[in-house]
Amino acid sequence: MLFTVALLVVAAWLYSKYCHTYWAARGVVTIPGYIPFLGHSHKLFRTSYPRWLYIDEVYKNLTGSKFCGYYDQLTPTLMLMDPELVKTILIKDFNHFADRRNFGMTSKRDETVKEMLSFSNGDHWKRIRSVLSPIFNSSRIKGIFPLVALKADALVDYIHREIKSHSALPLRKTFALYTLEVISSCAFGVETNSFQGEEQIINDMADKLLNVSGSRFRNMKTLLFFLFPRSCSFFKISFSPPEIVFFENVIMETMKQREKGGKRGDFLDLMMEAREDQKDPDLKAPKYPLKDVTIVAESILFIIVGYDTTATTLSFIAFLLAQYPEQQQRLRQELKNIVKEYGTLTYQGIMQAKFLDACISEALRLHPTINFVERICTKDYNDRHIEYLKDGMRFALMEVKLALAKILLDFEVSCAPGQEQMEFAKSFGSMRPSPDMKIVFKPLINCEQ
Incomplete structure (x- = not known):
């Protein structure tokens, strides 16, 4: 033996x-x-x-x-x-590398997560994406611009209020309030009013969903699915964090209200419209009948991929601009020129701002919030060409640009005393600033006196 x-x-x-x-x-x-x-x-x-x-x-x-x-x-x-090789895989030959890691989710609690684009593979992924891609085209995002602008204005008002009693504000937390406000409003039509200190339960649930605090238990559970997906599948261990249920209930309740009337023109409305369009008997080739669970899943995915990453990106950009005041002033001047040309900050204006684009790109180069992207080769690799639309990136860029533009037209941004260099959180997942990092906002009216 x-x-x-x-x-x-x-x-x-x-x-x-x-x-x-x-x-x-x-x-x-x-x-x-x-x-x-x-x-x-x-x-x-x-x-x-x-x-x-x-x-x-x-x-x-x-x-x-x-x-x-x-x-x-x-x-x-x-x-x-090599950047060129990365472009080849993610753009030119993307049809050979569309699939991601399979976590082997078999628990009934994981039905919602399995419907998310980021966890779907093969034909199922292609069908969902074919229906959802038009939602992220430029004209649709332009239509949601006013909703985001309201949240960017609320962020500026919040900073004005907070600096009356605080010399420096928490770096990531300040921008996290903004990104969750935007996602809650634009993805599933819920007004959190977090800038006024209300509805903190959604903020808390979002942080728990993404394990921002770095729970050792949650890290170990995630580790199990990375290392032993077959064992997790066999024992039907749930991959989904418990906060998923909270957001499922919130979104389903919102969908019921929308079906009774009162549309807002947000992404939830657009997905529900896409669901109805696929039921049209006159449609020659319906792409894919969207189920309620799919709409709920993609709404929650907005939080997963857009809340922490966008807040972290804004944090890094703001901190870099604080470190380099001459570049901050150059960007502010570009934004003033846009306002002079268009009369206000418009979608067209900020999306054409070249130096604003450059600042965002440089911040992402230095501090990438998504530090790795996994792809699986699904078939023999030959040289072919397809177009890969960076769906959600358009919305995220608009969200980041608008917040930066509004802030820089109202404030001078500088490093908090003793925090002239970025300190990073020792988090298991994404790169993000240390929760102790702060930043100083000084109203431009005071700066000019």
């Missing part, structure tokens, strides 16, 4: 060693430090050390390389570090 067990262990170990020769056999530089069975997973998925920091170290150590190989347990994975 012991001999059989020992033989199986040795065989498994040899198989692991064999799997870990994949990249070396093909002449691909391999990240050092992999171990039998786990490969590099013990470094990539540590709860005590941010994954983005490890990837950053690898990138810096392999400066000049276009790509390198590593092992997700026994699976060979290629890490791309």
